[in-house]
Amino acid sequence: MREVRELGEFRLIERLARMLPSAPPVIESIGDDCAVVRANDKVLLLTSDLFIEGVHFNCETLHPEEIGWKAAAAAISDIAAMGGAALFSLVSLACPPGTRVSFVEQLYQGMANVFSQYGGVIVGGDMSRSSDGITIDVTVVGEVRGTRFLRRRGALPGDLLAITGYPGLSAAGLDAIQRGLHEPELTQRHRWPRPRLREAQWMCQRLEIHAMLDTSDGLVQDAAHLAAASDLGVNIERDKLPVSGVLARHCEQTGLDIGHLMLTGGEDYELAFAMGVDNSEATLKALHNEFRTVVTVVGQFTDEWTGVRVDNEPYPQGGYDHFLTSTD
């Protein structure tokens, strides 16, 4: 095992997590959406999110304000995944010396807009030239409000897997942008993702949810993360996936495989969570009453095997891994 592309992002993170020391004020360390740490009477959530030109975005398809929005929204979504609230942000930016000043200002404006809508304020960071391309790292310091936060782990055998929203919209939006199609309902999802911060806070305090994460790598892979955190398996039922009308029309027009898109399309920044069967109806009803948000049961956890299956079969495409899926 000599190069990170042989090991993959997630196994590399596991190796580093085993190698690095911990300390008593650390409640959750490497491996969840945020680290959870104690600072006197406050429980803080800490998360960083890289957003790199040519990997996470490119400047031909996104306006600088959209790039900033997406970078900050992805970081805020990690805070949402734990049911927390954002407090402060640090932004590190590396860019070539020939970058336009107006580009940088619009980038920060996009990030500032996320924080003004979702809470939190940019208080610092770092700036450097890069030899090539733009790299943004958004760190958010958040906090747990109330008595509880949600982890990735905690799903029980037999728990149902539920998701907010319609999977695949962001990926379809990117496809529409690349094809130059006018599909605002899709492209908006890609350009201006809306993290489920308030829903997650409310769910965390009011509902009996066992485990949660935000969907960023594609449903199959995100479900796999959720299952793996509890040493369980999860089966997704293709027929249960909520199909958005606009997505169906787009796939019909373009010939895209709608099932594959819903199972593997990334950057939705929706919530995926595990809940007991008994209170599932009450949970879904409460969520719908409070937010009018579509929430759908799409699968079930099991202790009979591990990993992720779709209609009880292993799914060929595992989703996004930064090192494995590279074509270098």
Added chain:
Amino acid sequence: MREVRELGEFRLIERLARMLPSAPPVIESIGDDCAVVRANDKVLLLTSDLFIEGVHFNCETLHPEEIGWKAAAAAISDIAAMGGAALFSLVSLACPPGTRVSFVEQLYQGMANVFSQYGGVIVGGDMSRSSDGITIDVTVVGEVRGTRFLRRRGALPGDLLAITGYPGLSAAGLDAIQRGLHEPELTQRHRWPRPRLREAQWMCQRLEIHAMLDTSDGLVQDAAHLAAASDLGVNIERDKLPVSGVLARHCEQTGLDIGHLMLTGGEDYELAFAMGVDNSEATLKALHNEFRTVVTVVGQFTDEWTGVRVDNEPYPQGGYDHFLTSTD
């Protein structure tokens, strides 16, 4: 003003700071070594430091463990600059898929060693492939201990400018590495910088110091930052700069301009601070007694002009600016 190279790093940061909103729990925002924020009964220090291949380091001259050490030491030094203590760290790493696993492990080991020596623990971060080269962003969450922290601003007209240690050693160390010379006293300074965390904490609580920062961009420029933060000027006296024997010998052998090296060499991670004339002797004596650290008065602040001068003349080379000094 169309490109960041025309504006420069520091004026760009000023523009962004004016543009971005603030909020009541923010005590110090963009512009100091750390942001200072209130989280209930704790005052937190937040800082991020980029460390980029080809800009801050290259893999031919440094071992991966040294790269990790330097990246984390630079971030810890920002906490030192405020007199604080490190608590938690997030590390974001972008690297090509062909990067060796052992390289990444050694990199994190180098960072972990800094935190185990200086306090703090790596609790998370992010990981991504990059299209080219390695980018590290080290975020540190620290805290103010006791009742006080030190800012960049606060120097008074007539205050003395003092520095710990010998300026220019790290730059001379890099030069020795590049020339392939065996000068361990110099090269160690470049490979394993030792942030003045304990000294700074002690100074902050026990001594009457008006303003402080850590020296990373070269003495002339760091002094200019300190002066600018208080709308003052500062004059550095060349004759007062403390000359290390090993630096003198290296410059003699290589023909390097020792004065220029001491005035502009970066990455020393020493402290530069402003103190009143009246208690300066007591301050220096107390510091020497406690730490046996060389501390030298090298200049004086004035309200008669702004900027930085050396022997009462403007100094041609202003030091390091990420965008202005680029050769792209």
